[in-house]
Amino acid sequence: MTDVAGTPIREAPIAEGARDQHMVLNMGPQHPSTHGVLRLVLEIDGEIVVRLYPEIGYLHTGIEKTCEAKFYQQVVPLTDRIDYLSPMANNLCYCLAVEKLLSLEIPVKAQWIRVLLSELTRLNSHLVWLGTHAMDIGALTVFLYTFREREGILRLFEAVSGQRMMTSYFRIGGLSMEPPLDFFDRVQKFIRTFPEKIDEYSNLLTGNPIFANRLKGVGYLSAADAIALGVTGPPMRASGVDFDLRRDMPYSGYEKFQFKVPVSTDGDCWARYLVRLIEMRESVKIIQQALNGMPEGPIKADAPKIVLPDREKMKTQMEALIHHFKIVTEGFGVPAGEVYQGIESPRGQMGYYVVSDGTAKPYRVHMRNPSFATLQALETMCKGRMLADVVAVVGSIDIVLGEIDR
Amino acid sequence: MSVANTFIGKAAVLKGLPEHPAVKAILAWNPQALADAKFDRNELTLTIAAEEIRAAAATVQAAGYNFFEDLTAVDWSPSSPRFQLSYHILSHAHKERIRLRVLVDGESPSVESITPVWPSANYYEREVFDLFGVRFDEHPNLRRILMPDDWVGHPLRKDYPVEGYR
Numbered sequence: 030m031t032d033v034a035g036t037p038i039r040e041a042p043i044a045e046g047a048r049d050q051h052m053v054l055n056m057g058p059q060h061p062s063t064h065g066v067l068r069l070v071l072e073i074d075g076e077i078v079v080r081l082y083p084e085i086g087y088l089h090t091g092i093e094k095t096c097e098a099k100f101y102q103q104v105v106p107l108t109d110r111i112d113y114l115s116p117m118a119n120n121l122c123y124c125l126a127v128e129k130l131l132s133l134e135i136p137v138k139a140q141w142i143r144v145l146l147s148e149l150t151r152l153n154s155h156l157v158w159l160g161t162h163a164m165d166i167g168a169l170t171v172f173l174y175t176f177r178e179r180e181g182i183l184r185l186f187e188a189v190s191g192q193r194m195m196t197s198y199f200r201i202g203g204l205s206m207e208p209p210l211d212f213f214d215r216v217q218k219f220i221r222t223f224p225e226k227i228d229e230y231s232n233l234l235t236g237n238p239i240f241a242n243r244l245k246g247v248g249y250l251s252a253a254d255a256i257a258l259g260v261t262g263p264p265m266r267a268s269g270v271d272f273d274l275r276r277d278m279p280y281s282g283y284e285k286f287q288f289k290v291p292v293s294t295d296g297d298c299w300a301r302y303l304v305r306l307i308e309m310r311e312s313v314k315i316i317q318q319a320l321n322g323m324p325e326g327p328i329k330a331d332a333p334k335i336v337l338p339d340r341e342k343m344k345t346q347m348e349a350l351i352h353h354f355k356i357v358t359e360g361f362g363v364p365a366g367e368v369y370q371g372i373e374s375p376r377g378q379m380g381y382y383v384v385s386d387g388t389a390k391p392y393r394v395h396m397r398n399p400s401f402a403t404l405q406a407l408e409t410m411c412k413g414r415m416l417a418d419v420v421a422v423v424g425s426i427d428i429v430l431g432e433i434d435r
Numbered sequence: 436m437s438v439a440n441t442f443i444g445k446a447a448v449l450k451g452l453p454e455h456p457a458v459k460a461i462l463a464w465n466p467q468a469l470a471d472a473k474f475d476r477n478e479l480t481l482t483i484a485a486e487e488i489r490a491a492a493a494t495v496q497a498a499g500y501n502f503f504e505d506l507t508a509v510d511w512s513p514s515s516p517r518f519q520l521s522y523h524i525l526s527h528a529h530k531e532r533i534r535l536r537v538l539v540d541g542e543s544p545s546v547e548s549i550t551p552v553w554p555s556a557n558y559y560e561r562e563v564f565d566l567f568g569v570r571f572d573e574h575p576n577l578r579r580i581l582m583p584d585d586w587v588g589h590p591l592r593k594d595y596p597v598e599g600y601r
Binding site: 091094129130256277278366368382393401402404 | 475476478480501502503504505507509510521523525527530531532534553554555556557558559566579580581582583590591595597
């Protein structure tokens, strides 16, 4: 056993018979580095983790059950609340699934705005991850820098949807409303300076020997283990599995965008950090392409029985008023069937499984949330390591307990 | 969204998608295990006989469907068989997803666990056990996962009360 500088650590004298005794330690549910209400039950031998198992469910609110009692369009705000750091990813996944059930064609402009906002959501989520991850390790400064930029993104969300976090901006059949006139200019202004900000974080962390020593070689996960344990997203790609749903199974028009998928074969916390930093740079490129090529046209599908009419039309057209009344009071029937829609959320592969029995309420909605599966790999990553490394590993896999417990 | 061909029923799928790697692998392994099939909205659903699910999972895994993505259940109460288990399996090589579907009876429902094939199914099977009460034989740790350990009932069943005092 050596310390971070490589100096051998001498073992403290241990009383006879005490060596084989393991201590059980509860980390959480109220622990600042567990990113929510996660309880880790650790079996430790001195400071070495022998066993680790997560106890979850503290935030279980039965969203899947609630969905069954709501109309299809009423589920959209519920999906915001699953993952409070990437509401748009949840909105998008649910809307795409229902649109697939309805076989509904979405206008190109709506698709592109969805891509643009999904990537902003990815930046938003990665910024919170970077700030809190660095804070767990002890680099408190970075948090203030990342939250400065996150504030800019939240203002953009507010401009476009009226809400900073619980946006519910993507609706079945398109978007809830036209973005404001200066919205694209504001995004452009934000994007122009953002790559410099990533350099700034990188300057604060990448060359920081304490940060590097806490992450390098810690929490190793092999590619085979990543697949066997269901790990997706940046942790999977940091383990050397080159797969990204945006590129490999494109949805919502992602096939029209050029971007690279960062992959590393190191499989440790440091690789996950670097992969996410590069992902942020690639997201900026996607947003730039979306801004440059933003098509003209409507933002809602032409389906008056499914999409709410514009406010103006409601005041002037009889049919629009009737449709509005029918959609709000009775919902709309969705053809019977089952669909599974997967997207690449900031944390990994998200999937919504929606089953319809032909009525206006979903028969079953199930969310496949990336954090839930990623948590299974925690023991593999932490076993045999020091207790303090658990904090670094939990930070590096970027979990949100809201989406684990639902 | 272009609507591709739709094939409903085992015979139609076998005729329409004879070259599909998952269909071929299942047929080469055990044609009797494939109870039904459906290709709808670009998604292939293969209904597998309940007692064969682990072997079927191993078969599609060998056919290149290497990533277990999701498992959940649907309660079709009061019709029989009551529970439908949906396994979503992704292939990194074929860039495609299939759904294995298993129908389970309502009376003390249980199926074989697929954790020996994909350890990642562990939490998902616990979740289905917790919320639907479907047991998974030979699961390494079949405990409740989201609800408290002393909870009575399985909340996502359709007969579970949604309002009022329990």
